[in-house]
Amino acid sequence: MTLDTLFKDDRKLTYLNAEGADRPLKSPIAADVLDRARAYRLGRFRAALDRMDCAALLLYDPCNIRYAFDCSNMQVWTLHNPMRYALILAGGPAIMFEFKGCLQQSAGLPGIDDLRIAKTWMFMGSGNKVDMAANDWADEIADLVREYGGGNRRIACDRLDGFGVAALAARGLDYVEGSQLTEVARSIKSADEIELMRWTIRVCEAGMARIYEHSVPGVTEQELWAHLHFENARSGGDWLETKLLTCGPRTNPWYQECSERVCQLGEMISFDTDLIGPYGYCADLSRSWTCGYTAMTEVQHRLYDTALEQIHHNLDLLKPGRSFAEFNAMSWQIPEAHVPYRYSLAAHGVGMADEWPVIPLHPDFGPGAMDGVLEPGMVICIESLMAEEGSESIKLETQVLITESGYERLDSFPFG
Structure with a gap:
């Protein structure tokens, strides 16, 4: 499914509410799942104390x-x-x-x-x-x-x-x-933790759908960001770690916080959720699309395709036992034109917030980069930020579980 069809048929309802009504999402998590996750987590701390x-x-x-x-x-x-x-x-x-x-x-x-x-x-x-x-x-x-x-x-x-x-x-x-x-x-997350995290991502994606639904000319960046807060809060979530939603020229340079700026038709809207949701877990997802659902310009489309290429290339490198250094050596090499506007991270861990490990993007992977290997049970975010001189920024990010044989994407909101 692509974004241009997301709100043109009844599949929209799978993002706003499974029952088809625009109401707070109600968690399906059974009490025993939460109890097992609690016991596992405390046990991890106790085992670490012993080590x-x-x-x-x-x-x-x-x-x-x-x-x-x-x-x-x-x-x-x-x-x-x-x-x-x-x-x-x-x-x-x-x-x-x-x-x-x-x-x-x-x-x-x-x-x-x-x-x-x-x-x-x-x-x-x-x-x-x-x-x-x-x-x-x-x-x-x-x-x-x-x-x-x-x-x-x-x-x-x-x-x-x-x-x-x-x-x-x-x-x-x-x-x-x-x-x-x-x-x-x-x-290292347990299966029960992953179930809790999946629900946070479900709530986050409902908030992302609400942002998309309201991405029309005349809306401010702050108004769009409020939709993510709203969906998270009413569905039992906690807070948002950042305010990273901008449009048009404010997308570049990245790391500007949302403002009163009014979004214009055809401008790129880019955001990073950094959402701490139900059960305290983080959904760290990024997407970009055009205001008013217009077709992308040639430059927007080229940057978007480049960002997707980086995401998919680096996803394919994820497997248990691969060292961070090996991942870096094999990672997608950002073209020179985009280097000054790059995101400093290629990947990072996530759980109840952004967590260890952090794998820098290849231009920043120096002697100070941490050692380590990918292990089953880790949840990793793969990042891309693509821009060039005078352009808008495309921000994409996906959240994946490292499995015994590779990886599994936990988010399902379309890239486009």
């Missing part, structure tokens, strides 16, 4: 807390206000320290063995009493590690301000950078 010989894992990143416990209280706010945290003890309980007054948000979740009120020590909440508050917090953490650590004093932390690191060190705990632990653990 890294750490007594505990301290989590402040809301995405990691959601991964471990599936509790989602005030996630965007706590991305910049460290007011709630979790502690997983390798030889003991998994404890959620919830923001005061919000214990009900985490009550009853199966992975949480103990639920406590968080002791916060950020300056906004403690002011000139930060020292006192941090000491109270560190005392509790250190006591728990001593009780359950069996003499192991290594504590992995995903995000912790210097004040907190110093307070734990003063109590004899050895700080271990925890992002490697969490990122690698999260990179």
Whole structure:
């Protein structure tokens, strides 16, 4: 199916609502699928603790807390206000320290063995009493590690301000950078996780269909972007990580946020969803089409075909056991005219957000590029951004599961 037929027959309904009515999408996910995904995810963190010989894992990143416990209280706010945290003890309980007054948000979740009120020590909440508050917090953490650590004093932390690191060190705990632990653990998805992710993608594609339906002359970039927010929010999703939807000359250079600019007939509309949807999973998809559904100009069509060539070439390289370096060496080589306008990534992992690994585009793949191999259970986004001097940008991206024999695309919204 192509975009020009998407809204000219009843297949439109498969993107807006399977029942044929424009209503919020209702998740078909069974409770046992969610319970198995929760148990698997917490088990991944516990197994990683054992491999890294750490007594505990301290989590402040809301995405990691959601991964471990599936509790989602005030996630965007706590991305910049460290007011709630979790502690997983390798030889003991998994404890959620919830923001005061919000214990009900985490009550009853199966992975949480103990639920406590968080002791916060950020300056906004403690002011000139930060020292006192941090000491109270560190005392509790250190006591728990001593009780359950069996003499192991290594504590992995995903995000912790210097004040907190110093307070734990003063109590004899050895700080271990925890992002490697969490990122690698999260990179391999279970079948149940993939089912949850498929539903987020379904919701995202309904939002993309709504954008397409309203891509008519006179609409602003912000109005179009609001349709994705609307579909995600009313169907139980969380937030959008970026505001990457632009039209016409604002598509180049890329990374301009949506604005009040009015879209004109025939201009290219390009976007990147970066959507955190139901169950906390990310749908990271990009598409481009013309305002008013006009036929593409010669330049638009040529750039679009070039972007599709890159996507399909790099998709065909995905197989388990292939190293990131091998992928880079075999990857589609962007023509010189497009290099100054390139997207810096060829591929990246995705789960509850954009995740490890990241494979740079070949001009950017240098000595600092990370090592690693593709493994079954990874979910990878393949990217393309195509532009040239004076042109608009074409942005395409697809989300795929690495399987035992190759890959499987998880999104189905047509490229065109």
